Amino acid sequence: MSVTSSSGIAVEAAGLPFLDVKGVEFQRDPYDVLDRLRAQSWLVRSPLGYTVIGYPEAREIKRDSDIVRIFDAVDPGLSPLLHQKAAENMSSQSGPRLVKLRKIVVQALRPRQVAVYREGMSAIAHMLLDRIVDPGHADLVAEFAGPYPGLVMSPLMGVPFSDTVELDEWATTINEMGNHSQYDHRIPAIEAAWQSMEDYLAGLIAERRAHPHSDIISDLTEGADADPEMTEDDLLSLAMAVVNASIDNVRAQLASTIEALLLNPEQWAAFKADLSQAPAVVEEGLRYFPAGDDIQHRLLAAKNLYGIELPADTLLFVSKKGVNRDPRLVPDPHVFRIDRKSTAHLTFGFGLHACVGAILARAAIGEGLIALGERVQDWGLTGSYGRSGIESSARPLALPVHLDLAPHGESDHALDS
């Protein structure tokens, strides 16, 4: 299959259907809307450009060197600060500079390093379960998946739990940049959060440089300092990228995976029967309910993609919801099944910009699920809940449940340690 064909039709004349991500219909059932549109076309019009909803096409496009990944492109007129920060972000880099930056992050997040952090993740997950006030009327978003990824930053960054509350707030606000089509009114709050987190991390970097610990900030600092071409701003940008990507996306993904298990009791039972299947549950959750949707790309040159002519500078989004539920990826894509062997979903992207923190995210989500598997004897949804369907905010807003919790063998973890 070739991305480029010799003759094509101008994109405006292609009669592409429109994906109304803000519409009531999409909010209610995005997968039904995407299925209907995919039957017409692998490419659809969307509020800010065009969106790819077909799996094989998205995968080929991600391999095309004329189509570059960009970190949420903020209009410079709207926010000069965020425009500049997004342009400096690792996600917007290419060529040898991208290699240098990824190398520093990968060295901080290699499997051996991540394995060291698993124990702390597990302890935090159990601590949160211990703190559930009324297991008969619990909310697994507010009381578990919500606070979990922020608290996990404590052992990862070697900072007190009390610091992670603000870090979580800043990162969650900054992640709203991913809501491309609706963040305009949030610009002042996002700018303030960015500035606050940069100030915090700059201080932490200086401290770790003087007194290195075993944590990701120390590892990032050591990696950047070993490369004479890396500036202080480069290091700060990397630290911002790693911390930001590790909190709100993990929250959305863990909450969504728990939701999928609650909605599919036979899959939950299968997982509970053998908790060593946690990596497969994580993977199917990533495919089925992907967090951090609608990844942005820009065409460096005019392109003919599968017979459609697109001009240079076109903004092209990849819909993870659209591509991960394409029947050309897996059979029966709307069925949540933890025994699938496929890991070819595009939730962590693909190609030169494939998520550099995937190992860490998989570990954090997996430890959260294992703690639930160990402790929850019985559970069930007790009421309705809202679900935000679009862009980076996709997730359940609450998960009201009754829980039958087994006591934890070593449940003496304290928040103020």
Next chain:
Amino acid sequence: MRLIVDPTRCKGHAQCVLAAPNVVELNEDGKSRVLHEQIDPAFADEARTAELLCPEEAFTIIE
């Protein structure tokens, strides 16, 4: 030094090609192929970076 790629793990992200253009290329199937059985010492760092960056951990280095 030798660099070995496991074709069952390689998914064709091409990060190795960007990191080590003198050591690795993509084959017709879009998967990585190591160019020379013995890595030229001048490109040893490239080979190590390719091994490090692979998101699928598809490479093995034999010193």
